[in-house]
Amino acid sequence: MAKQILIIGGGVAGTIVANGLCRQVKSELASGAVTITMLSDSDKHMYQPGLLYIPFGKIRESELYRDQRKLLDKKIAFFVDAAKNIDVDARKVTTASGKTYGYDYLVIATGSRIRPDTIPGMTEGAHWFYDLDGARKLRDALNDFQGGKVVINVNAPHKCPVAPVEVTLMLRDFLIAKGVMDQSEITYTYPIGRLHGLEPVANWAVPEFQKLGVKSEVFFNTKMVDPKAKTITSEEGVTLPYDLLITIPPHSGSQVITDSKLGAGGWVPTNKLTLLREGSDNVFIVGDTTNIPISKAGSTAHFEADTVVDNLASLLKEQRWSRNYDGKVYCFIETGMTTGTYIMFNYTTPPNPGPPSAMVHWLKLSYNRLYWLSARGLL
Amino acid sequence: MSEKTIVDARGAFCPGPLMELIAALKNVQIGDEVDIWSTDKGSVTDIPEWCKKVKHDCVGIVEQNGYWSVLVRKAK
Numbered sequence: 001m002a003k004q005i006l007i008i009g010g011g012v013a014g015t016i017v018a019n020g021l022c023r024q025v026k027s028e029l030a031s032g033a034v035t036i037t038m039l040s041d042s043d044k045h046m047y048q049p050g051l052l053y054i055p056f057g058k059i060r061e062s063e064l065y066r067d068q069r070k071l072l073d074k075k076i077a078f079f080v081d082a083a084k085n086i087d088v089d090a091r092k093v094t095t096a097s098g099k100t101y102g103y104d105y106l107v108i109a110t111g112s113r114i115r116p117d118t119i120p121g122m123t124e125g126a127h128w129f130y131d132l133d134g135a136r137k138l139r140d141a142l143n144d145f146q147g148g149k150v151v152i153n154v155n156a157p158h159k160c161p162v163a164p165v166e167v168t169l170m171l172r173d174f175l176i177a178k179g180v181m182d183q184s185e186i187t188y189t190y191p192i193g194r195l196h197g198l199e200p201v202a203n204w205a206v207p208e209f210q211k212l213g214v215k216s217e218v219f220f221n222t223k224m225v226d227p228k229a230k231t232i233t234s235e236e237g238v239t240l241p242y243d244l245l246i247t248i249p250p251h252s253g254s255q256v257i258t259d260s261k262l263g264a265g266g267w268v269p270t271n272k273l274t275l276l277r278e279g280s281d282n283v284f285i286v287g288d289t290t291n292i293p294i295s296k297a298g299s300t301a302h303f304e305a306d307t308v309v310d311n312l313a314s315l316l317k318e319q320r321w322s323r324n325y326d327g328k329v330y331c332f333i334e335t336g337m338t339t340g341t342y343i344m345f346n347y348t349t350p351p352n353p354g355p356p357s358a359m360v361h362w363l364k365l366s367y368n369r370l371y372w373l374s375a376r377g378l379l
Numbered sequence: 380m381s382e383k384t385i386v387d388a389r390g391a392f393c394p395g396p397l398m399e400l401i402a403a404l405k406n407v408q409i410g411d412e413v414d415i416w417s418t419d420k421g422s423v424t425d426i427p428e429w430c431k432k433v434k435h436d437c438v439g440i441v442e443q444n445g446y447w448s449v450l451v452r453k454a455k
Binding site for chain 1: 384386387388390391392393394395396397398399401402405406407421425428429432433
């Protein structure tokens, strides 16, 4: 009887697990001892970090997408059929089409989604770049922008924790190049008492923002947006006027997680070392879907996926555990249109961003292309 | 009947314990408690300060073996 591996989600985490595992269990796939099946809600794979460049006209939309079937190893059975219910007790997953899939090992990689609808007025009054439609609208708004007050508003929880800093610094360069920075004012708001969740990044951002004239408002958790008055108000009682509001909306996990009662907010309780669902020995959680207190980011998903691949391969081939996830995260940080830096950390070693350089900026631009090798399990 | 959720943010560098608390409070009911575990001593001052600003109740801080347990009750 073949061991069935079922992967839910065709984003970075699910795709790396699928392709990486194919490379590790080639002979078992060929003999029929193992099968790998992926369920996704889309036939396209998006490189989400590329969305940051859309509002500034720095990347073509087509560069963000690949056909998911072509990205996957041919031995993977791939179905565009979203999971609607996950029953971990009965070991079965039911999909939108009504089909039911069983499994020996399940990998849940259903990701996260933006929820501007959870804050009154945000959908109507704000722009964002965390999905393609929002990024296009922000690109149009920036093309029309002739100067004024810009508020960059960060909400919790959200994925890609460095993106708000990146968009702030890139926006300033964009407005300078457009010739309207002298008539503009940028204010950055953050939910906690410093500019970033990571203290070293916050400490680095303070002098950067001061030097560049970017204002900030900390302890700002958004209560409401008034699109008519063009104001944004925090739970802490501060109201800011804006001409252009760029928000990083709060996120939640996938609906199928809450519908299946696997975790509040769509985040599944997960062992931070094994990446197994709490209470399961055959259900791996990977990427944004976990409730692990760690950055929800593509690189987190990538390194978690590598860990899951090693463990699934060892369990299938040698019935043993391979290794634990060490919390590794690596993020490039654009510090404008021509420079960048990076941070790397794990559960025991804090990050320490270095001085920005043109070289790191070009490395990031290069990785925007190299990503497709990561998705194929090659890099 | 109020419920208590434990958020183990020990060793969390990013996004950090207070961001985890803010996220966790969105998923519980008014009157429920979130017990946030942090190895960052800054949480002992950050979390009560934030609770005071947004009018949630910080109902207890206990130093455990190598970490702090900060109990917050959702008040609104």
